[in-house]
Amino acid sequence: MWYRSASFILDKQEQQRKDAAESRPLSLVSTAMTENPGANVSMYYETRAAHHGVVTSDWLAQAQAAVAGNADDAAVENNASGGEEKGKKFSVVDEFNNWRKQPELAEAVAAIRALASVIRSSQAKTMMELEIELKKASDSLKSWDTTSISLTAGCDIFMRYVTRTSALDREDFGSAKSRLLERAEKFGEISYKARRIIAMLSQDFIFDGCTILVHGFSRVVLEALRTAAENKKLFRVLCTEGRPDRSGLRVSNELAKLDVPVKLLIDSAVAYSMDEVDMVLVGADGVVESGGIINMMGTYQIALVAKAMNKPMYVAAESYKFARLYPLDQKDMAPALRPIDFGVPIPSKVEVERSARDYTPPQYLTLLFTDLGVLTPSVVSDELIQLYL
Amino acid sequence: MPDVHSLVNEFVIKLKKRQIEGSKTTAKLTAELLRSFISQLRLPHSNQAGALIDAVKEVGEKLITAKPVELAVGNVVRRVLHIIREEDLSITNAAVGGLNLASESDDDDGNDEYDHPVLSASAVAAAARNALRPPSLQTLLDDIPHAAATPHTSSSGDDSEGKSKSADSLRRKLKHDVIEAVNELIQEISTCHEQIAEQAVEHIHHNEVILTLGSSQTVKEFLLAAKEKNRSFRVFVAEGAPRYQGHAFAKELASRGLQTTVITDSAVFAMISHVNMVIVGAHAVMANGGVIAPVGLNMVALAAKRHAVPFVVLSGVHKLCPLYPHNPEVLLNELKSPSELLDFGEFSDCLDFGSGSGSPLIHVVNPAFDYVPPDLVSLFITDTGGHNPSYIYRLIADFYSPDDLVVQRKSAS
Numbered sequence: 039m040w041y042r043s044a045s046f047i048l049d050k051q052e053q054q055r056k057d058a059a060e061s062r063p064l065s066l067v068s069t070a071m072t073e074n075p076g077a078n079v080s081m082y083y084e085t086r087a088a089h090h091g092v093v094t095s096d097w098l099a100q101a102q103a104a105v106a107g108n109a110d111d112a113a114v115e116n117n118a119s120g121g122e123e124k125g126k127k128f129s130v131v132d133e134f135n136n137w138r139k140q141p142e143l144a145e146a147v148a149a150i151r152a153l154a155s156v157i158r159s160s161q162a163k164t165m166m167e168l169e170i171e172l173k174k175a176s177d178s179l180k181s182w183d184t185t186s187i188s189l190t191a192g193c194d195i196f197m198r199y200v201t202r203t204s205a206l207d208r209e210d211f212g213s214a215k216s217r218l219l220e221r222a223e224k225f226g227e228i229s230y231k232a233r234r235i236i237a238m239l240s241q242d243f244i245f246d247g248c249t250i251l252v253h254g255f256s257r258v259v260l261e262a263l264r265t266a267a268e269n270k271k272l273f274r275v276l277c278t279e280g281r282p283d284r285s286g287l288r289v290s291n292e293l294a295k296l297d298v299p300v301k302l303l304i305d306s307a308v309a310y311s312m313d314e315v316d317m318v319l320v321g322a323d324g325v326v327e328s329g330g331i332i333n334m335m336g337t338y339q340i341a342l343v344a345k346a347m348n349k350p351m352y353v354a355a356e357s358y359k360f361a362r363l364y365p366l367d368q369k370d371m372a373p374a375l376r377p378i379d380f381g382v383p384i385p386s387k388v389e390v391e392r393s394a395r396d397y398t399p400p401q402y403l404t405l406l407f408t409d410l411g412v413l414t415p416s417v418v419s420d421e422l423i424q425l426y427l
Numbered sequence: 428m429p430d431v432h433s434l435v436n437e438f439v440i441k442l443k444k445r446q447i448e449g450s451k452t453t454a455k456l457t458a459e460l461l462r463s464f465i466s467q468l469r470l471p472h473s474n475q476a477g478a479l480i481d482a483v484k485e486v487g488e489k490l491i492t493a494k495p496v497e498l499a500v501g502n503v504v505r506r507v508l509h510i511i512r513e514e515d516l517s518i519t520n521a522a523v524g525g526l527n528l529a530s531e532s533d534d535d536d537g538n539d540e541y542d543h544p545v546l547s548a549s550a551v552a553a554a555a556r557n558a559l560r561p562p563s564l565q566t567l568l569d570d571i572p573h574a575a576a577t578p579h580t581s582s583s584g585d586d587s588e589g590k591s592k593s594a595d596s597l598r599r600k601l602k603h604d605v606i607e608a609v610n611e612l613i614q615e616i617s618t619c620h621e622q623i624a625e626q627a628v629e630h631i632h633h634n635e636v637i638l639t640l641g642s643s644q645t646v647k648e649f650l651l652a653a654k655e656k657n658r659s660f661r662v663f664v665a666e667g668a669p670r671y672q673g674h675a676f677a678k679e680l681a682s683r684g685l686q687t688t689v690i691t692d693s694a695v696f697a698m699i700s701h702v703n704m705v706i707v708g709a710h711a712v713m714a715n716g717g718v719i720a721p722v723g724l725n726m727v728a729l730a731a732k733r734h735a736v737p738f739v740v741l742s743g744v745h746k747l748c749p750l751y752p753h754n755p756e757v758l759l760n761e762l763k764s765p766s767e768l769l770d771f772g773e774f775s776d777c778l779d780f781g782s783g784s785g786s787p788l789i790h791v792v793n794p795a796f797d798y799v800p801p802d803l804v805s806l807f808i809t810d811t812g813g814h815n816p817s818y819i820y821r822l823i824a825d826f827y828s829p830d831d832l833v834v835q836r837k838s839a840s
Contacts, residue, residue, distance in 0.1 A: 242751075243753045245753070405751065412751045414820060416820070420821070
C-alpha cells in the first residue's frame with residue numbers, strides 16, 4: 039500500500055538547519071535575486087510589473103540593477119566564447135531590453151525588432167549565413183529569458199518566416215534581406231492591427247448591461263473594453279487587485295478614465311462576486327498546444343470558480359503567443375519567480391510561493407479571441423501543427 | 428434580367444411572411460435562386476470573380492436580412508461565395524500554368540518546361556491558396572508582396588492575342604464552373620438525408636432504446652434505415668409541445684413496424700435512465716459546436732448529460748453556420764404565436780392591454796428554438812460522417828471562406 043510518509047518534512051528541516059549553519063539568513067526574500075537573476079527571477083514578469091503595476095521606486099531600482107547585471111553577464115559570457123559575433127550578441131540582448139522597456143510594445147514585437155537589428159548590422163553575403171546568424175541571435179535571446187513565452191514565440195515565428203522565404207524565392211540576396219527587414223519592421227503594425235481585430239471580434243460578446251470580470255493587466259483586453267466604451271455600450275467591470283503586481287489598480291485607473299463603472303476586488307473576493315458576473319475576460323502570456331493558457335497567477339483559480347458557477351471565460355490573445363508547450367500540470371513549466379513584498383519582514387524559515395504565473399487547462403476556457411478569428415481551444419493545436427509542419 | 432429580380436423579391440417576401448418553413452427547403456430554394464441569378468448575370472472582362480462575388484453579396488445581404496433567424500439562407504449564400512472563390516482559384520492556377528507552358532512550347536526539352544515556370548506558378552498558387560484559407564500563424568508575416576506577384580506573372584505571358592483568347596475562355600469557364608458547383612450543392616442538400624441515414628447501422632444496435640423529441644425528417648429516415656437493416660430497437664418519442672408533432676411522428680414510426688412509446692416532455696427526465704441514446708435533429712449548428720434546436724431539447728440534453736446518455740445530433744452540412752453565438756437564446760430565437768399555447772378566447776381578460784397599468788398581467792411566450800451548448804453534445808452526424816463538437820471549426824474552414832463571414836457589399840475596404 040502506498041501512503042505518504044512525513045519524510046519530506048523531516049528532510050526539509052534538516053536542510054534548513056544545515057543552511058542556517060552555513061550562511062546568514064535573509065530577512066527579506068526579495069534580496070535573493072542578486073545571486074543569479076536568470077534562474078530565480080523572471081525578467082519578463084519584472085518588466086511587465088514595471089509597465090503595468092504600481093511601482094515603488096526601490097523595487098524599480100532593483101529591477102534596473104538586475105537588468106544591467108544581466109546584460110553585463112551576457113557580455114562577459116560572449117567575450118569568453120570569442121568570435122566576432124560577440125559584438126552582435128551583446129547588441130541583440132541589449133537591443134531587446136531597450137525595446138522591451140516601452141510599455142505599449144508587445145514582447146514579441148520587441149524580440150522581432152531586436153532580430154531586425156541583427157539583420158541590419160549583419161555582414162552576411164548569403165541567405166544561409168544570415169539564417170545562421172539569426173538562429174544564433176534568436177537562441178541567445180531565448181536563453182536569456184526562458185520564462186517569456188511571447189519572446190520565444192516571436193523568435194520562432196520570425197525564424198520560420200525567414201526559412202520559408204529563403205526556400206521559396208530565388209531573388210537576389212540584397213532584395214531578400216531588405217524584404218525581411220521590412221516585414222520585421224511591419225510586425226509592430228501587425229501586432230497593433232491584431233489588437234484592433236481582437237477588440238472588434240469581442241464587441242459582439244459584450245452586451246448592454248453585462249458585468250465583466252477582468253484579471254491581470256492585458257493591453258488587448260483594455261483595447262477591447264475601450265472599443266466597447268467608445269461604441270457607447272453600457273457595461274460594468276469587476277477587476278481583481280492582482281497581487282503582487284497590483285495590476286488591478288492600473289486597470290481600474292484606465293477604465294475610470296473611460297467612464298466605465300469599475301469595482302475593485304481583492305483576489306479572494308472573486309468567488310464571492312462571481313454570481314453577479316456575466317463573463318470573465320482575461321489576456322494571456324502564452325497559449326499552449328492543448329488550448330490552455332499561461333497567464334498571471336490567479337487566472338486558474340478564477341477559471342475554476344467560473345466553471346463551477348457556469349460562467350463563460352473568454353481569453354483575448356494575439357496569434358503569435360501560440361507556443362509549442364504542453365504543460366501537464368502547474369509545475370511543468372520553467373519556473374518564473376518574482377519577489378513578493380509582504381510589507382513586513384518574514385522569518386527566513388518561512389517559504390514563499392513566488393511563482394508569477396499559472397496554467398489554465400482548456401476545459402475551463404469557452405472561447406479565445408485572436409486575430410485569426412474567434413477560436414475554440416481545440417483549434418489552437420491545429421494552428422500550431424500548420425505552422426510547424 | 429428583371430425576371431430574376433422579381434424572383435428575388437418574391438423570395439424575400441415569402442421569407443418575411445414565414446411561408447417557407449424548414450432549413451432544408453429554405454436552403455434548396457436559396458441555392459436555386461442564386462443559380463438562376465448567376466446564370467443571367469453578365470460579367471465584365473476583367474476580374475470576373477470579384478464582380479460575381481459583389482453581385483452575389485448584394486443579393487445575399489437582401490436575403491439574409493429578410494429572415495436573419497433562418498441561418499440556412501446565410502449558409503447557402505456563403506457556400507456559393509466560397510464556391511466562386513475556389514473555382515476562380517483553380518482556373519487561375521490552370522491558366523497561369525498554361526500560359527507559362529505555352530511560352531516555352533518551342534523548347535524541345537520537356538524537363539526544362541516544368542522547372543522554372545512551374546515554380547513561379549506554384550508559388551503564386553500557394554500564395555493564392557493562403558489567401559483563400561483563414562488567416563493563420565503561417566501567413567502572419569506575409570503580406571501584399573505575394574499578391575503583387577500574381578498580375579506580374581500573368582502579364583509576363585506571350586502576345587496579346589493569346590492572352591485575350593484565354594481571358595475569353597476564362598470568363599465563360601468561371602460562370603460555367605460556378606453553376607456546375609452550385610448544382611452539386613443543390614444535389615447535396617437534396618440527398619443529405621440519405622447520406623446521413625447510411626450511417627445509421629453503425630450507431631444503432633440491437634435491443635437499444637432511442638429517445639427523440641418532436642418530429643424530424645432526418646431522424647425518421649435515420650431510424651428507418653436502421654430498421655431496414657433488421658436492427659430491432661425501441662423508440663421513445665417525446666410529444667414536443669406546443670405543436671405536438673411527436674404524436675404524428677410516433678404514428679408514422681409505428682406504421683413502419685417500430686415499437687414506439689409516446690411520453691410528455693416533462694417525463695423525459697424520468698424516462699432517461701431507461702434510454703441508451705438520444706437522437707435528434709437540429710435547426711442550425713454554430714461554429715463552436717452549439718446547436719439551435721427545437722424548443723425542449725436543451726432540457727433533454729441536460730437530462731442526457733446527467734445520466735451519461737450519448738446525445739447525438741443529426742444535421743446536413745447546409746445547417747452548419749460559420750458564426751459564433753453570443754446570446755443565442757435571444758438573438759437566434761423566434762417567438763411564435765402564443766395561440767399555440769392558449770386559445771385566443773381564453774384568459775382574454777388578463778391579456779387585455781386596457782386593464783390597469785396598460786400592460787397585460789399575463790404574458791404568453793412561445794419560443795421556437797433552444798440553444799444546446801457544445802459540451803452537452805456527444806456526436807454530430809453529418810453527410811460527411813460523425814464528428815466531435817470541437818471539430819466543427821474544421822468543417823467550416825472546408826466549406827466557407829473567412830472573408831464571407833460578414834455578407835455585406837463592401838463600398839470601401
